[in-house]
Amino acid sequence: MIRYRGWKQWLLVLAVLHGTIAAAGFLAPYDPTEQDREHPYLPPMKLHLVDSQGHFHFRPFFYALHPRDGSLDQFEESSGQVQPLGFLVSGRPYRLLGLVPSRLHLFGAQTSKIYLLGSDAYGRDQLSRILYGGQISLLAGLLGAGLTLCFGVLIGATAGYYGGWRDGLLMRLAELFVALPWLYLLLALRAFLPLSVRPVQAFFLIVLVIGAVGWARPARLVRGVVLSAKERDFVRAARGFGATDGYLLRRHILPETSSVILTQAAILVPQFVLAEMTLSFLGLGVPEPTPSWGSLLASLEQYSVLVSYWWMYLPALAIVPFFLGYLGLASALQQEISVEKIEGKTGGDVW
Amino acid sequence: MRYFLRRLIQAAFLLTGVSILTFLFSTLAPGNYFDEMRLNPQISPETVAALRAQYQLDQPLPLRYGRWVNSVLHGEMGFSFAYNSPVRPLLWTRARNTLLLTLSATLIAWALALPLGVLSAATRGRLPDRSLSWATAAALVIPDLVFALALLILAVRSGWFPTGGIVSVGFESLSPIQKFLDLASHMALPVLALVFSALPALLRHVRAAVREVLDAPFLRAAASHGIPRRILLYRYALRAAANPLISLFGFSIGALLSGSLLVEVVMSWPGLGPLLLESILARDLYVVIGGVLFSTIFLVAGNFLADIFIYWADPRIRTGKAAR
Numbered sequence: 001m002i003r004y005r006g007w008k009q010w011l012l013v014l015a016v017l018h019g020t021i022a023a024a025g026f027l028a029p030y031d032p033t034e035q036d037r038e039h040p041y042l043p044p045m046k047l048h049l050v051d052s053q054g055h056f057h058f059r060p061f062f063y064a065l066h067p068r069d070g071s072l073d074q075f076e077e078s079s080g081q082v083q084p085l086g087f088l089v090s091g092r093p094y095r096l097l098g099l100v101p102s103r104l105h106l107f108g109a110q111t112s113k114i115y116l117l118g119s120d121a122y123g124r125d126q127l128s129r130i131l132y133g134g135q136i137s138l139l140a141g142l143l144g145a146g147l148t149l150c151f152g153v154l155i156g157a158t159a160g161y162y163g164g165w166r167d168g169l170l171m172r173l174a175e176l177f178v179a180l181p182w183l184y185l186l187l188a189l190r191a192f193l194p195l196s197v198r199p200v201q202a203f204f205l206i207v208l209v210i211g212a213v214g215w216a217r218p219a220r221l222v223r224g225v226v227l228s229a230k231e232r233d234f235v236r237a238a239r240g241f242g243a244t245d246g247y248l249l250r251r252h253i254l255p256e257t258s259s260v261i262l263t264q265a266a267i268l269v270p271q272f273v274l275a276e277m278t279l280s281f282l283g284l285g286v287p288e289p290t291p292s293w294g295s296l297l298a299s300l301e302q303y304s305v306l307v308s309y310w311w312m313y314l315p316a317l318a319i320v321p322f323f324l325g326y327l328g329l330a331s332a333l334q335q336e337i338s339v340e341k342i343e344g345k346t347g348g349d350v351w
Numbered sequence: 352m353r354y355f356l357r358r359l360i361q362a363a364f365l366l367t368g369v370s371i372l373t374f375l376f377s378t379l380a381p382g383n384y385f386d387e388m389r390l391n392p393q394i395s396p397e398t399v400a401a402l403r404a405q406y407q408l409d410q411p412l413p414l415r416y417g418r419w420v421n422s423v424l425h426g427e428m429g430f431s432f433a434y435n436s437p438v439r440p441l442l443w444t445r446a447r448n449t450l451l452l453t454l455s456a457t458l459i460a461w462a463l464a465l466p467l468g469v470l471s472a473a474t475r476g477r478l479p480d481r482s483l484s485w486a487t488a489a490a491l492v493i494p495d496l497v498f499a500l501a502l503l504i505l506a507v508r509s510g511w512f513p514t515g516g517i518v519s520v521g522f523e524s525l526s527p528i529q530k531f532l533d534l535a536s537h538m539a540l541p542v543l544a545l546v547f548s549a550l551p552a553l554l555r556h557v558r559a560a561v562r563e564v565l566d567a568p569f570l571r572a573a574a575s576h577g578i579p580r581r582i583l584l585y586r587y588a589l590r591a592a593a594n595p596l597i598s599l600f601g602f603s604i605g606a607l608l609s610g611s612l613l614v615e616v617v618m619s620w621p622g623l624g625p626l627l628l629e630s631i632l633a634r635d636l637y638v639v640i641g642g643v644l645f646s647t648i649f650l651v652a653g654n655f656l657a658d659i660f661i662y663w664a665d666p667r668i669r670t671g672k673a674a675r
Contacts, residue, residue: 172368175365179650180643180646180650181605181608181650187612187643188373191630277496278496300500306507313504319497320493323493
């Protein structure tokens with residue numbers, strides 16, 4: 001088995017990754033919806049330090065691209081004019097984290113536009129779109145996971161604590177949700193919600209749909225923990241002293257479930273990010289021009305894009321480090337918990 | 352026999368539950384197929400209302416559900432507005448294609464997961480185990496959407512595999528062997544993508560289950576009696592570890608169905624996935640419900656198969672003294 005180092009390291013990795021996406025406004029040179037109709041499907045530009053005459057520059061620079069003679073989609077560098085890269089330049093205004101207004105960008109170019117990861121059909125900067133798209137996808141995953149865990153804890157605690165017919169009913173329903181293929185369920189739910197809505201509404205619809213699909217697993221796990229916790233001596237003692245149900249749950253029982261919930265969160269977030277990507281990829285997510293990792297990939301459904309413009313695939317790779325981080329975190333948490341020897345099943349297997 | 356009867360009743364409850372659930376969702380839907388027509392000035396509101404009445408969309412939910420159940424029992428499963436035909440024949444050809452894909456992928460994934468998992472458990476901590484667990488971790492990190500798209504790009508660029516569709520043009524004129532090869536080459540990519548998405552999780556479960564058994568006293572005794580390793584692993588250990596794995600087999604079909612939906616859309620395989628997507632966008636109500644129900648039927652069938660296997664593999668269930 002691979003040895004997973006402590007969960008704190010993984011948390012740090014994830015914090016850096018999420019921080020990168022959160023700072024999209026600063027890191028991205030352009031606005032994700034800013035079009036440049038003159039330059040569709042430009043390939044990624046290379047940064048140089050040595051120019052065509054062999055001179056060394058301390059400041060990295062690039063060459064603007066122009067179509068090769070007699071070709072429409074083959075580009076070459078116009079090596080005549082050096083385009084220096086500017087750092088901490090002033091550009092398009094944006095709001096950092098949606099709050100702090102700023103015009104400062106990490107890098108930019110003055111005379112010619114720079115496309116480090118190429119441009120799409122409308123000449124929009126792919127790098128900026130990937131960074132901003134990550135905000136939508138990750139936020140949907142995080143909020144969806146939060147929502148699903150809330151449902152899961154509520155339902156699991158009700159079923160486990162009160163038992164009886166509530167337990168029977170809720171757990172049958174949970175079995176139904178666990179059994180169904182989740183993508184079919186996701187699509188069926190999405191099918192019966194409005195199709196063409198504004199981006200913000202669409203975003204919350206998706207969060208709602210994703211959050212409503214996954215509650216069954218955490219609910220079953222929470223129920224198991226609550227079942228064993230409510231028979232513990234200190235809980236019985238507290239009940240004997242006349243503690244109310246609400247107090248018992250809040251003070252004594254739900255804290256016991258925290259490790260299960262944390263592990264489930266680490267498992268669910270990447271799954272839900274992927275769910276958002278899938279919905280957007282299928283055209284049921286946040287509509288254009290707002291980017292999300294899924295809708296960025298949707299252009300690959302065109303044959304010509306698939307054949308000619310490999311950089312359109314790059315958004316797919318953006319999710320891989322996040323998956324790695326969450327997988328590591330979930331495994332480390334599970335090991336931590338098994339070391340703590342908490343009774344009963346805690347997280348199940350990762351995926 | 353009572354065991355199977357109980358399972359059948361559970362399956363019936365599941366199917367009823369799913370159908371009621373999807374119907375309930377459908378009432379939440381803020382639009383229907385005929386809304387598009389309302390925007391068309393050439394179609395009068397009366398016509399739209401008449402159409403709605405004709406398809407009984409204006410009637411209360413319980414009544415519509417009753418009618419739908421009735422049409423299911425008559426083998427129609429409602430009516431597709433877009434295709435202007437009953438839903439079942441429409442879904443049937445698509446479901447066959449999905450089944451072809453999912454079944455092949457399930458078989459291949461399990462055929463790989465069992466020996467690799469046993470190998471990994473048997474060489475615990477040594478090179479084969481370590482490299483396999485690295486490989487599964489790497490595979491878990493790559494989402495199936497990303498992998499399927501990468502495969503598609505590879506296929507398009509190299510031209511090794513046909514992309515999209517289930518058979519080539521002129522399939523009918525081929526000889527049986529050519530037909531098989533043509534079908535196989537079309538299936539190769541989607542099946543590969545599905546196997547990739549299912550294999551890592553299966554491998555981990557097989558490894559965990561077998562490893563748990565390997566520590567059991569009866570296996571140590573058998574090993575010290577000098578029973579060959581091969582027989583020890585495959586005849587004794589695997590059989591003892593079979594129970595949770597067979598239940599997993601039922602679940603793996605559900606996971607593969609979800610994966611299949613996405614892979615079908617990406618690789619333009621004419622299965623349930625693209626049809627479902629299309630009917631969602633067109634608000635073709637009964638096709639959506641039928642599609643979800645078909646996927647549930649596959650799932651139920653898979654779990655039933657798993658139940659039969661367990662019945663055969665676990666004598667405790669046969670004698671009615673199941674541990675669980």
